[in-house]
Amino acid sequence: MEKDLVDSLFANFSFVIDELEIDQQRVRDYWATPQSNVFLSLAVFFIMTGIMAIPASTMPVPSGIFIPMFKMGAAFGRLVGEAMAVWFPRGVRYGGFLSMIQPGGYAVVGAAAFSGAVTHTISTSVIVFEMTGQITHILPVMIAVLIANAIAQLLQPSIYDSMIQIKKLPYLPDILSSKSGSFSAFNFDGLRITGEEKKMQLSFDYTVAESSELKERNTREETTAYNICVEDFMVRNIKYIWHKMTYRELREVLRDSKKLRSLPIVDSK
Incomplete structure (x- = not known):
């Protein structure tokens, strides 16, 4: 179901065109009904996916966050692509060539950029290329992912780091470069x-x-x-055993460390 949904968003034809083949009409009918158009369906899908992803990712047994963010990015990209197809029905002329609008390409770029920005990763572009099976959109995908990551890292930690901080789990934040401002x-x-x-x-x-x-x-x-330095937070008073310690010293160490399950053995003090 999830794969069919993403495939429909990546479909390489516009939903607003009237002359479609039978298979294309079936895909279009999934996003357009007599009561709503394509734009309303995509907008509602984007909003509801974001709302439902919140409890799905924060429950005790989380259901994942990457796929919902991926679908949201694909839906937003498809929404922009369909709007471009309406504004430029005959395509965009550039350098003497007429390039037709491909809403599926916008969905690919949106999915990679949105999920990459949320997770602060660049590998989402590779995932998109593996899903689509071709790299014709490699340039816009890479540019969008890099820009989205740069902006997201300035505004907020990744979704995974944010969830760790919210749940107050053990977390080591990144140390900034010593040369940074x-x-x-x-x-x-x-x-x-x-x-x-x-x-x-x-x-x-x-x-x-x-x-x-x-x-x-x-x-x-x-x-x-x-x-x-390490000495600022290291443990100094460590209980240990060494091979030349007396019976009295060993008895005192064992008496003072009854709760410890093991003691280190060293060659000398």
């Missing part, structure tokens, strides 16, 4: 032992401040991410 400051609370030394957990607060504020702060103290 923006700076990131890390606050390490250090290693803490939870559950009576049952589990060691590294916790830290990642704080992103305005670059101007951090520049002023860095002039007062060197606290950027690139000046943090």
Whole structure:
């Protein structure tokens, strides 16, 4: 069903043309009814897919987010392509040649760009080429994916990173380049032992401040991410056993670390 839906959006003919073959009319009838036209159906499909993708991707057992975003991009691209077919029914003249409008090409570009922007990936262009089986639209697809990724990365983390942050799962944010104009400051609370030394957990607060504020702060103290050493958050008081320790020392170590299941063995102190 999903494949047939995407194939209909990638169809290489316009839904607004009256003279269609029987197979093409069947595809067109899927998106146009006596009560609505193609544009209304595509717009409603785009909106409803986005709304229904929210609970589908955030439920305890998520149903996926890539395919809904892919379909939304294809629907939006098809909507633009059909509008272009109405505005330029005879095609667009460029360089002495008349190029016909192909709404399916707009759907391909829209699907790759939209899903690539949401996931912050470039590989969506390869997925589109494998689905369509040809690379005639490789140039507009690559340009659209690169532009969409550049804009999306400036505005918001990827959908997967956003879901991790919303669910408060363990997450290590990206460290910005030391040559970039923006700076990131890390606050390490250090290693803490939870559950009576049952589990060691590294916790830290990642704080992103305005670059101007951090520049002023860095002039007062060197606290950027690139000046943090391992000794700032390493565990120092580690329980261990070495081969020359006395019986009394071994008994004290075992008594103080009853909750630990294993102890490291070293050659010397």
